[in-house]
Structures are given as C-alpha cells and as structure tokens.
Amino acid sequence: MAEQATMVTSEVQELEATSRRALLMKFFDALGPFLGLILVIVFFSIQPQVREAFLSVPNLKIIAVQTVIVGVAALGMTAIITSGGIDLSVGSVVALSSVVGALLMKGGTPPVLAIPAMITTGFLVGLVNGLLITGLRLAPFIVTLGMLGIARGFAKYLAHEQTVLNTPTWLNTTMRPFPNPAWLIVAPGVWLGVVLVILMIVVLRKTVFGRHIFAIGSNESTARLCGVRVSFTKPCIYALGGFFFGVSGVLQLARLNQGDPTSAQGLELDVIAAVVIGGASLNGGVGSIIGSITGAVIMAILRNGSQQMALPNYVQEIIIGAIIIIAVALDRARHGNQS
Numbered sequence: 015m016a017e018q019a020t021m022v023t024s025e026v027q028e029l030e031a032t033s034r035r036a037l038l039m040k041f042f043d044a045l046g047p048f049l050g051l052i053l054v055i056v057f058f059s060i061q062p063q064v065r066e067a068f069l070s071v072p073n074l075k076i077i078a079v080q081t082v083i084v085g086v087a088a089l090g091m092t093a094i095i096t097s098g099g100i101d102l103s104v105g106s107v108v109a110l111s112s113v114v115g116a117l118l119m120k121g122g123t124p125p126v127l128a129i130p131a132m133i134t135t136g137f138l139v140g141l142v143n144g145l146l147i148t149g150l151r152l153a154p155f156i157v158t159l160g161m162l163g164i165a166r167g168f169a170k171y172l173a174h175e176q177t178v179l180n181t182p183t184w185l186n187t188t189m190r191p192f193p194n195p196a197w198l199i200v201a202p203g204v205w206l207g208v209v210l211v212i213l214m215i216v217v218l219r220k221t222v223f224g225r226h227i228f229a230i231g232s233n234e235s236t237a238r239l240c241g242v243r244v245s246f247t248k249p250c251i252y253a254l255g256g257f258f259f260g261v262s263g264v265l266q267l268a269r270l271n272q273g274d275p276t277s278a279q280g281l282e283l284d285v286i287a288a289v290v291i292g293g294a295s296l297n298g299g300v301g302s303i304i305g306s307i308t309g310a311v312i313m314a315i316l317r318n319g320s321q322q323m324a325l326p327n328y329v330q331e332i333i334i335g336a337i338i339i340i341a342v343a344l345d346r347a348r349h350g351n352q353s
Contacts, residue, residue: 047292047308054312058319068322075191077314078200082189082207083108083265085310087281088288089214090140090258092306095289096218097251098231098298099154101143104259105281106165109274111135111263113169116178116273125185132267133260139165140256144249162282169275178273189269203265210261215303227251231298280331284313287334290341 058068067073087104094101111132118128139161146157187194188202198205218224226247229237238244267273290296291312292305313334320330 047302047305047312050291051308051312051315054315054319058315058322061319061323064319064322068319072191073318073322075200077311077318078204079189079191079269080318081307081311081314082201082204083262083269084281084284084288084313085307086207086210086258086265087262087285088292088306088310089210089303090255091285091289092214092292092294092301092303093218093227093251094154094255095286095294095296096231096298096301097227097248098234099147099248099251100158100286100296101140101252101255101259102155102158102282103139103143103161103165104262104285105278106162106169107136107139107256107259108263108266108278108281109276110139110165110169110172111260112267112270112277113173113178113273113275115264115267116180117172119180119183119185120178125183129185129264132264133257136256136258136260136263137253138256140259141249141253143256144252147252148245148248166275169273173273173275175275177275180267180271180273182271185264185268186271189265203268206261206265210258211303211307218301218303223247223250228299228301231295231300233299283331283334283338284310287338287341288313290338296342 059065061068087108091101091104114135115128115132118131119125123131143154143158143161146152147154150157188206190201193199193201218227226237226242229240229242230244230247230251234244266278270277288309289301289306291309292302292307294301294306316333316337317330320333
C-alpha cells in the first residue's frame, strides 16, 4: 500500500510539473512578443543620442507609417506560415503591384481603378503560387523562390527597368505621417491596417476557413482525412496572402509616389521575421495576428532606432538575421519541450 501511495504521489507530482510547464509555455507564447517590444523600446529609450527624438510624438507617427507596410504583408504571411507554408516572393510582389499602379495612374487611370488592379496583381501571383504548390506538389520554398525572380523580372519589364514617377494624387495622403485633418492622429493607411487586422483575427479565429488553415498546418494528412479540401484551401491561402501583399504594394506606392521595380528588396525578411517573432511556428499549426503585428512594430522600431543612431544598413541586416535565427531557435525549443 505504501509503495502504491508513493507511485500515485509521484505521478501526481509529475502531472503537476507538466501542467506548470505547459502553463509557462502558454504564458510565454502570449506575452513573449510584447516583452520583446518592451525591451526594444527600452533599449533605444536609454540611448542618450536618440532618446529625445525617438520618444517624440512625430517619430512615433513615423514608426506607425513604417510599420503598416510590413504589418499588412505580415497578415497574409501569418495565414501562409500557419498553414505550414512560406512565401519568399513578398518583396517582388509588392514591387510589381506598385509598378502596375504607377503605370496605370501615369496613363491617366484614376486611383479608384488603379488600386483594385494592384491588389488583383498580388492576388493572382499568390493564387499561381498556391496552384503550383498544390498541383505539382512542390515545396513552397522552391515555388516562391522562383516567383521572387519572376515577379521582380516582370516588374522590371513593365517599367523598362526604370522608376515610374507618379503624379501626386489623394492616394499619397493616405501614408503621410501627419494627416490632414489632424484629428485622425495617424496616417489613414495606418487605420486601414487596423481594420485589416480586425478582419484577419475574425477570419482566423471565427470562420471555418480559419480553422482549416490551422488544421492543415498542424497535420495536412489528418486534415484531409477529416474532410478538409486541402487542394482547394491551399491555393486560397496563398491567394489571400497575395491579396495582402498587393495592399502593401498600394501603401508602398502611396508612400513613395513612384513605382520602383527594385524596391522592397529584402522585405520578405522583415515580414517573415515579424511573423516568427510574433509566435508563429515554421512547422505550421501555430500563428497569431496580434503577435505578427507586434513583431512588425518591433521590426519598424529596430529600423527607426538604428537609423537614428546612424548605424550602417549592413548592421541592421545582421540584427534582423540574428533575430530570425533566435526566434526560430526558441520555437524549436518550445516544441521540443512540448513533445
């Protein structure tokens, strides 16, 4: 009897320890990105050469504008990574979309018609990615790496390898850090980003499509056995991602007032880093819209603070690369502990 009681006590203690570890991991998953954001803010706030400018209201408005392009693209990337995929063509799609819009508006097309064309461009590229991945059963990494070059090449072809200058329109006012009227507080493009964030939270958490995204990312074979139409849903996921990349292209054109086929190079690193920092797993099945947006804010603050400290661009790239490695390593460790 004493031995049985000891065994029961030992099992109870082990269950309690496992429960505590699981609770701790949930706490880390939920608050980890916010803790990272606080650390980044504190780091730049204590730098005497940038403290005053960094914490100023005008600079915070600039950071908001810098965040929205990466943040909107991260919404689409969150769905893709959560489904167990990846898309390396983000920067090229943003550049292609902005070139398409600049060419249309330069030719006299009003923004109200050019904007849908830009978003459709991103949507179609994403759809092609999804169809190739699903139909040919190719790795997302390979397909989207190829599309990175294809989309960039098309952007250069359409623009004749030159920057397409655009006549200022009302579209440019959507990305001005200091809006008119002033009661908007931040640029209209930032408010658009907020609306899209809310919509994506609803899509991922409250719809059948969202549940299918998580199911495919968790275990594609099991999802298929449970009745999920994987061959239909996957292209839809990449098309949704392309939709958001197209919107980022619109915001890019609004901010720069030009369609540059060489722009947004390396944007995919910022977007993927934002999503991974936000707690998404590259293994699929885990992702958070709020986490991804928090990651996008972290990336924007890193860029902004580094520029104010006059750090060379290569230092920023090293920092971002290191952050991606650390975030993925933490994700691996987390899943290793759970297993």
